[in-house]
Amino acid sequence: MSVDGIALDFKAIGAILGIGIVWYALAVAHADDRQPDIARGAAVAAQGVAPGAPACAQCHAYNGASDGSGAFPRIAGQPDYYLAKQLRDYASGVRTNAVMTPIAKALSSEDATDVAAYYASVNAPFLPLKNAKPMLIKRGEQLAKVGDAAKDLQSCNNCHGPGGAGEPPAIPYLGGQYARYTAFQLAMWKRGFRKNSPDSMAGIAKRLDDQEIAAVAAYFQQVDASAPAATQPKE
Numbered sequence: 001m002s003v004d005g006i007a008l009d010f011k012a013i014g015a016i017l018g019i020g021i022v023w024y025a026l027a028v029a030h031a032d033d034r035q036p037d038i039a040r041g042a043a044v045a046a047q048g049v050a051p052g053a054p055a056c057a058q059c060h061a062y063n064g065a066s067d068g069s070g071a072f073p074r075i076a077g078q079p080d081y082y083l084a085k086q087l088r089d090y091a092s093g094v095r096t097n098a099v100m101t102p103i104a105k106a107l108s109s110e111d112a113t114d115v116a117a118y119y120a121s122v123n124a125p126f127l128p129l130k131n132a133k134p135m136l137i138k139r140g141e142q143l144a145k146v147g148d149a150a151k152d153l154q155s156c157n158n159c160h161g162p163g164g165a166g167e168p169p170a171i172p173y174l175g176g177q178y179a180r181y182t183a184f185q186l187a188m189w190k191r192g193f194r195k196n197s198p199d200s201m202a203g204i205a206k207r208l209d210d211q212e213i214a215a216v217a218a219y220f221q222q223v224d225a226s227a228p229a230a231t232q233p234k235e
């Protein structure tokens, strides 16, 4: 029992340190690149890039809050590094989606960097949404904050931060994200359509059954994410 507990802890620490070092190296490697142009990114969001990339605002709204349907993720205030990486991953096929793959392929590297910097800089309000049943949310909260030792599952907030507020540059916020989108991403990792960050997220998604996916997605949607991460100035 205690031996298991120790093994689990070492694994968790190892995972965090290991990927942390890679992210840090990537972040440093990118530090010398051209500075992102937020105004140019705002123009990409509003008008798109011809040919092939329609205005992002059509689906994500100009302020990045998208709409309450949950078909499109909220992207406002996500770390710019994370957003730009997703665009590159769609373009390279590491992450596949019928809508986003062709759009990402139509963006130049500068377009992707600039539009990511623009959406990262927007502080958009959270739309009022109907929430799931309290029982489901409670189970989700447990997974988010504690994990499940019996399933060798560390807590989501271990990596995604308290309240799932995100850990820039590489880890996105989950707090306030649409439940439908979050559940869909976990299913995509389980089925192998989302292959980015395989070490961290694929293994986690595979340990969750459908009910647990619904629970954790419902929990994160109703976390009051308008509190710290969204209102504090970025470092």
Ligand code: HEC
Pocket (backbone or CB within 6 Å): 044, 045, 048, 053, 054, 055, 056, 057, 058, 059, 060, 071, 072, 073, 074, 075, 078, 083, 084, 086, 087, 096, 097, 099, 100, 103, 107, 115, 116, 172, 184
């Ligand atoms: C026609 C609708 C549509 C348009 C236009 C669109 N998107 Fe998307 N976007 C989506 C959908 C749907 C997803 C979720 C895809 C998935 O499940 O992987 C998505 C996902 C994303 C993600 C991943 C977010 C995350 O949290 O991982 C980013 C980044 C993104 N879009 C950026 C953009 C940018 C930048 C533009 C404009 C150049 C754009 N999108 C235009 C529909 C759209």
Ligand code: HEC
Pocket (backbone or CB within 6 Å): 015, 016, 073, 085, 143, 144, 154, 155, 156, 157, 158, 159, 160, 170, 171, 172, 174, 182, 183, 185, 186, 196, 197, 200, 201, 204, 216, 217
């Ligand atoms: C070991 C660290 C780690 C743990 C623990 C973890 N995640 Fe993640 N998660 C990540 C990383 C890294 C990414 C970014 C992947 C990428 O670059 O595409 C991510 C991305 C995600 C995304 C995609 C968000 C988006 O906007 O598309 C979802 C959803 C997610 N995690 C849910 C969860 C849930 C639910 C749990 C707990 C059951 C969890 N994560 C636990 C590291 C972790």
